[in-house]
Amino acid sequence: MILPTKHIPQNEALIGVGATVLAHLSGPMTVSGLWERLRSERNVGTFERFVLATNLLFLIGAVDIRDGLITRRDT
Template sequence: MITPTKGIAPDRALLAVGAQILLQLDEPLTVSQAWARLRSWREAHDHRSPLSFGWFVLALDVLYALGTVRMEQDLIVRGRAHAATTVG
């Protein structure tokens, strides 16, 4: 589900959909704007695998868990990249 499997096409794997979402986040977007942009992008790039809104939300959840997106004032924004820290 998170990565491609025998039953999940590579363009539907949550990490792939998450990467596609990140491509749309050149500026902060509402959830609706991000969903519309992603659907347009997938159509323009011939991704024919069906993608439901629920699957889109799951991909957002994965991105949030990884720290690559966050919500600010009802907008999805790219997360801040932090270098790994060590406890010494």
Template sequence: MITPTKGIAPDRALLAVGAQIIMQLNRPLTVSQAWARLREWRLQNDHLAPLSFGWFVLALDVLYALGLVELRDDLLTVRNNNAAQTIR
């Protein structure tokens, strides 16, 4: 599920979908905006495998668990992984 398997195509694996989400976050977006951009990007790049909103949310969960995204003021943002921030 997180990585490709016999039953999960590479373009549907949660890490792949997460990478596609990160590519859409060049600025803070609402979850709905990120979902719309991802669907548009997938169509433009011939990723025709169906992707449900639930799968999109699971990919967001993986990104959050990895510390790559966060939700601030209802906007989804890429987390700045600056080393200075982690030392407190």
């Protein structure tokens, strides 16, 4: 579910959902604001998948959360 497999396409795996999240994260945003922007994206689907993808991005160091805002990390 995290990585694509023979039965899970790249855009539906969490890493693909994370790529969609990063593409829509142009500047610091609240989590609810980011969800409102992404809720109509087909591959994001549910709020649960959005949260899992966001957590994955945080764990790998792609995003950071400060003062209630989620931002991209420049590394």
